[in-house]
Amino acid sequence: MMGIRAQQKEKTRRALVDAAFNQLSAERSFSSLSLREVAREAKIAPTSFYRHFKDMNELGLTMVDEGGLTLRQMMRKGRQRAEAGGSVIRISVDTFMEVLESNPNVFRILLHERSGTSAPFRAAVAREIEHFISELAHYTEATAKRSPELARAQAEALVTLVFNAGAAALDMKRVDRKVLADRLVIQLRMVAKGAEALQHKMENR
Amino acid sequence: MMGIRAQQKEKTRRALVDAAFNQLSAERSFSSLSLREVAREAKIAPTSFYRHFKDMNELGLTMVDEGGLTLRQMMRKGRQRAEAGGSVIRISVDTFMEVLESNPNVFRILLHERSGTSAPFRAAVAREIEHFISELAHYTEATAKRSPELARAQAEALVTLVFNAGAAALDMKRVDRKVLADRLVIQLRMVAKGAEALQHKMENR
DNA sequence: TAAATTAGCTTACAGATGTACGCTCAACTT
DNA sequence: AAGTTGAGCGTACATCTGTAAGCTAATTTA
Structure with a gap:
């Protein structure tokens, strides 16, 4: 109490x-x-x-931590929705855009400080994003039987594309965001399809 | 005189x-x-x-312009090398990493201000990067017979992955940069392969 | 040659910043 | 009940910032 x-x-x-x-x-x-x-x-x-x-830095790191929390809640939400069936990619993108829209400033600090000038900040953001990547890599390795290296590369590419689109979406009107989201879905499909193709190529020799 | x-x-x-x-x-x-x-x-x-x-802003925009110049010189260099044959993707990545290494601060301002807080800066950087994208899209449309939409999405994805890797590479030691470059090549191949697959899928119906 | 232009300087000022110091008084501990 | 703790405050200071005003001396123009 x-x-x-x-x-x-x-x-x-x-x-x-x-x-x-x-x-x-x-x-x-x-x-x-x-x-x-x-x-x-x-x-x-x-x-x-x-x-x-202690100083502004400490405040900032606290904020990044809260950002990580938001990210993890987002993952959970996405997983739940995906269980109900449908395109995993589409569902994930829609979920991402929704969460982005209702927490713009949380994403702002993550997206900006990811490439900012403070090493501790960059490390903190990288740590949070790493969760995303490794979880995704693990998932792909299991369900699509990817090799670990390929799964990792694929997951990184997916996350890069998603976060990059997120940064762009932050300052867009809803209509433009829709266009962006659709294009993002296509790009993610490219990566998924391409990873699959590379996997087959590796197996047949 | x-x-x-x-x-x-x-x-x-x-x-x-x-x-x-x-x-x-x-x-x-x-x-x-x-x-x-x-x-x-x-x-x-x-x-x-x-x-x-007039003020610091004007200085900064001048610097971004010089960055655009470096980018265009890089494109020319890459094209020249690619004409000699070999993997276009590999050549492009190697060229990019070379230019990045010898002009780190030029890339710093481009990569940082791309998602910075000044609208004019963001617009200026976006304009420079847009050159890249549209040139690449045009190239792919011509040589790989992609549909315009797909070519555009593919080019955007490629450029996103390259610039993102560039940002990460900036503060790396040579060895790590090598690993990063190799992974980047794989990711770019994924996108290329995937775009191809999507293209075929669209044609067969 | 005389007049006009101008890159760079010194001086000056108002405003903002981080933070040290010491006080108060409500809340907690004993 | 008496004593301790600590969140929040006001004052103060050194440091930095952008930039206004006006001078100097070298170059350019007429």
């Missing part, structure tokens, strides 16, 4: 994280936020920030 | 551009550079900067 004090602290901490998320946009990256701006938005004095985070 | 005055001005302008390029690194993006830093590196007074560029 949390004391009234710890409760209030948690609330302020959340306010800080939310303030940071809310300031993100197409034209505002995390690294361009200042400690004072975040504190202002969260309605606390700049110096009070330090009661919750 | 350039007057002694215009000559000196051009020299200083180059010093500014070079100073900016030299300050780029894995942990330093263009948007994190300040006007004063660049001026300092170029050994001119901060206020003299304005004799050459």
Whole structure:
């Protein structure tokens, strides 16, 4: 049971994280936020920030962690829907786009800091995305009987295409996003078909 | 013939551009550079900067333009080599990695600002990359008899995979870059094979 | 040769930033 | 009940930023 004090602290901490998320946009990256701006938005004095985070970096890593959580929830959602049958690729893309749309800023920090200038950030994002890749590789290895190397290469390619499309989709209107999603589906099918072909080629010699 | 005055001005302008390029690194993006830093590196007074560029943004766009130039030179180089025969994919990847290695900071600004926070920057980079895509799509349409839509999707996928690998390769040691390049070749083959398969599927109905 | 132009400089200023220090007072511990 | 802890605050400071204003001296133009 949390004391009234710890409760209030948690609330302020959340306010800080939310303030940071809310300031993100197409034209505002995390690294361009200042400690004072975040504190202002969260309605606390700049110096009070330090009661919750050592510095902005620590705040950012917390946000990336939350991003990872969103990613994993997305995977679960996709799996559930896929069990009901239908094209796995189509279902996955639709799920991705839905989650992207309802958590744009979560994806913003992931997609931006993935190639950002802070090594710890890049590592943290890479770790989260690695989940995706290895899970997908494992799945393909099992259901499509791919060799481990091929499965890995395939999974990486799929994830690369999906995340890249995600980055582009972030600042699009719904109509354009639809076009993008359709094209993405085609590209993913290319990779899947191609991996299959390469697999057969390897087996027949 | 350039007057002694215009000559000196051009020299200083180059010093500014070079100073900016030299300050780029894995942990330093263009948007994190300040006007004063660049001026300092170029050994001119901060206020003299304005004799050459309206602001940092203008400098950055100039740098992106130079990046586009590098990209086009790369394409020419790749085409020349490919004419001598061999795997087009392998040759292209090797050429890309070579050019990347000898112009890391040119690629840094392209790869970073592609998903950066400045709309003009994003547009400028997108324009340069679009050259790549449409040229590639046209080539595939002609030589592999792809439908325009499929050729476009395929070209986009290829370029996405290449640039993504490029971003990852930037901060790698030579050995790891080799592994990455090999995997990239496999992924590109997947896309090519898969596009072929999709094309046949469409034709047979 | 005289006048006009201009690249680069120095000085100056207002605003923003991160953070050190010390206070208060509500909440918790003993 | 008395004492301790700690979240949040206000003040303060050194540092950095972009850029305005005006000067100098070399080059260019007339």
